[in-house]
Amino acid sequence: FSFPRTSVNNQHMSVLNLAWYDDDGYEEEESNNRRNSSRGRGGGRTASIERPKTRRPTGRNTSDWDRPKPVRQPKVQQQRTTLLSRTQNAPQFTAAIDCPHFGTCPGCVVNSTVADIDIIQSAKLYFSSLSVQKHIIPSKLKQQNLYDEEDFFKVRIPGSITQWRSQAKLATAPANTWSKAAGAAIGLYARHSHKVLSIPDCKVHHPSINKAINMIVQATKKVRTPVYQEDIDDGLLRYVQLQVEMSTGKVCLTLVMHAEKLKECQPHLSFLVKELKKLDEKREVWHSIWCHCNDSSGNAIFNRDIKRWHPVEGPPFICEKIPGAFPNLKEGLLYFSPMVFRQANLEGFAEIAKEVREAIPAGSKVCEMYAGVGLLGLSSLLHHGKMGESGKGRGLQWLKCSDENPENARCFERAVNSMPMHITGRTPRRFQKDEGDKRNKSRRDKKDDLISIQEMVNRLNDDKSDTNVRTSVTYTVASAASALYSGQALGADVLIVDPPRKGLDEPVLKQLCMPINKNQPYTETAAELSDLPNHLINWANDVRTLIYVSCGFDALARECDQLLKSNAGWELESATGYVLFPGSNHVETVVVLRR
Numbered sequence: 001f002s003f004p005r006t007s008v009n010n011q012h013m014s015v016l017n018l019a020w021y022d023d024d025g026y027e028e029e030e031s032n033n034r035r036n037s038s039r040g041r042g043g044g045r046t047a048s049i050e051r052p053k054t055r056r057p058t059g060r061n062t063s064d065w066d067r068p069k070p071v072r073q074p075k076v077q078q079q080r081t082t083l084l085s086r087t088q089n090a091p092q093f094t095a096a097i098d099c100p101h102f103g104t105c106p107g108c109v110v111n112s113t114v115a116d117i118d119i120i121q122s123a124k125l126y127f128s129s130l131s132v133q134k135h136i137i138p139s140k141l142k143q144q145n146l147y148d149e150e151d152f153f154k155v156r157i158p159g160s161i162t163q164w165r166s167q168a169k170l171a172t173a174p175a176n177t178w179s180k181a182a183g184a185a186i187g188l189y190a191r192h193s194h195k196v197l198s199i200p201d202c203k204v205h206h207p208s209i210n211k212a213i214n215m216i217v218q219a220t221k222k223v224r225t226p227v228y229q230e231d232i233d234d235g236l237l238r239y240v241q242l243q244v245e246m247s248t249g250k251v252c253l254t255l256v257m258h259a260e261k262l263k264e265c266q267p268h269l270s271f272l273v274k275e276l277k278k279l280d281e282k283r284e285v286w287h288s289i290w291c292h293c294n295d296s297s298g299n300a301i302f303n304r305d306i307k308r309w310h311p312v313e314g315p316p317f318i319c320e321k322i323p324g325a326f327p328n329l330k331e332g333l334l335y336f337s338p339m340v341f342r343q344a345n346l347e348g349f350a351e352i353a354k355e356v357r358e359a360i361p362a363g364s365k366v367c368e369m370y371a372g373v374g375l376l377g378l379s380s381l382l383h384h385g386k387m388g389e390s391g392k393g394r395g396l397q398w399l400k401c402s403d404e405n406p407e408n409a410r411c412f413e414r415a416v417n418s419m420p421m422h423i424t425g426r427t428p429r430r431f432q433k434d435e436g437d438k439r440n441k442s443r444r445d446k447k448d449d450l451i452s453i454q455e456m457v458n459r460l461n462d463d464k465s466d467t468n469v470r471t472s473v474t475y476t477v478a479s480a481a482s483a484l485y486s487g488q489a490l491g492a493d494v495l496i497v498d499p500p501r502k503g504l505d506e507p508v509l510k511q512l513c514m515p516i517n518k519n520q521p522y523t524e525t526a527a528e529l530s531d532l533p534n535h536l537i538n539w540a541n542d543v544r545t546l547i548y549v550s551c552g553f554d555a556l557a558r559e560c561d562q563l564l565k566s567n568a569g570w571e572l573e574s575a576t577g578y579v580l581f582p583g584s585n586h587v588e589t590v591v592v593l594r595r
């Protein structure tokens with residue numbers, strides 16, 4: 001069995017990392033790693049591929065076997081053709097990005113037919129393998145009128161294939177090492193090197209990003225900013241992060257400086273910021289400017305120490321509408337500071353949020369781990385609306401979110417306050433002080449591990465009849481494992497997880513693979529289980545729906561396998577691949593499992 005090369009992807013196969021495995025485990029066969037581009041998510045590695053098993057044909061009489069068989073295409077080629085033929089009428093599937101940098105820029109692996117990428121072929125093979133197929137809920141195949149199990153994995157392009165990138169992290173280098181007057185080159189590292197390749201006309205960047213880059217280049221020329229030179233470990237400006245506020249088109253700029261402290265960046269930082277503001281005469285480019293100090297020698301763009309973030313200019317948050325928020329209301333906003341995770345294609349991710357909220361039954365108790373600023377959970381809360389009179393039928397009974405980054409909790413609380421609901425209940429004092437103090441507090445909070453914004457109790461204020469029926473919303477700052485083992489998912493019907501590329505933390509996966517313990521009493525608090533020995537407690541005992549949003553297909557395939565093969569009772573309801581970063585060899589996958 002070999003993986004065929006197609007004309008489109010031929011030139012890129014050498015940069016892929018193919019892993020093969022059988023039912024009994026994994027075996028790496030080929031590993032040609034490319035340097036990860038500085039953009040982070042959205043290109044770089046491919047997934048594991050499971051060998052499809054030959055199925056016995058059915059419904060034939062014996063004489064059929066004597067007839068000459070039609071020439072069959074190899075399986076993978078067949079599937080690629082199926083994918084293309086089924087979607088050939090959909091314009092996004094065949095449209096071209098047409099980027100002038102394609103070929104030299106490492107950011108994209110295709111310039112057209114953006115779903116025809118190896119990672120999607122891998123995902124199709126994985127979900128059509130027998131070991132996965134036997135765990136698909138049979139009624140779902142019928143309901144969806146699927147003629148073939150191979151149609152089970154659906155592929156969607158959730159938005160435009162150009163200008164979708166509303167966040168970019170780019171490297172800098174001196175445009176000319178002999179003269180500071182040449183300013184900075186800003187772009188991606190060329191393949192297998194640390195040479196910075198400028199991409200001023202990138203077609204997947206939001207236009208505001210290209211405009212902002214141009215302005216930074218001009219400013220660095222004018223004020224002769226010392227740009228960091230890796231080979232001699234000298235200079236200041238090292239990377240830039242650009243995040244577009246979609247409603248205004250303005251950019252939140254983070255200047256990453258090779259320095260330990262803010263004062264080491266002066267006076268160059270002040271000169272640069274002043275010039276950037278001067279160039280933006282009409283005040284239409286900059287939303288805010290931050291400085292991040294990172295003097296480490298590694299490739300990480302950001303230092304994890306929160307003390308190294310310094311707001312320089314403008315408001316502390318950019319605001320975006322919560323996907324699914326009522327179109328005519330001003331309320332329902334998400335808040336992002338540059339210190340928190342933000343989807344690079346925010347508009348495309350709204351489609352994922354839609355699938356997630358529609359997979360949650362009304363009246364559910366929902367736990368969300370790796371929640372970020374709560375995009376998925378809050379979108380579900382708005383979608384399901386107010387609880388019904390009996391506490392059932394509509395709304396969500398409660399929403400418990402958690403994430404290890406304390407800055408997310410601050411953004412989450414702001415978002416809850418912006419929702420079209422009246423908030424009552426307690427919020428801890430630490431979240432009521434002024435901005436500067438909050439930032440210091442959050443740093444200390446990180447050490448405490450488990451911190452809850454207890455009970456933000458929401459109720460819709462437009463209907464007075466049901467004021468006793470409330471949805472409680474909490475946010476816990478903790479790693480997913482600590483949150484789970486402190487009882488966050490006890491009593492939850494639905495668990496949403498959206499982990500980083502490497503997948504779920506091992507203790508979380510372990511709990512999800514445990515069989516349901518029928519003798520474990522129903523409870524929503526860990527204290528009530530104190531009589532049970534630890535090894536008998538199933539911390540996800542009540543979860544019946546698991547919604548797994550994945551940005552790393554390798555990890556998803558591996559963990560999905562473990563979940564399906566465990567005795568936990570999981571069955572696959574749906575699997576959808578979203579081409580969230582058109583041009584790159586990346587798929588964002590949503591898998592819904594029920595038990």
Ligand SMILES: C[S@@+](CC[C@H](N)C(=O)[O-])C[C@H]1O[C@@H](n2cnc3c(N)ncnc32)[C@H](O)[C@@H]1O
Binds near residue numbers: 370403404
């Ligand atoms: C892919 S993002 C998903 C965020 C969110 N769903 C969104 O769309 O904005 C992953 C999140 O997991 C968090 N995270 C990473 N490792 C974690 C861990 N071990 N425990 C808890 N959260 C973690 C990160 O801070 C980040 O916010």
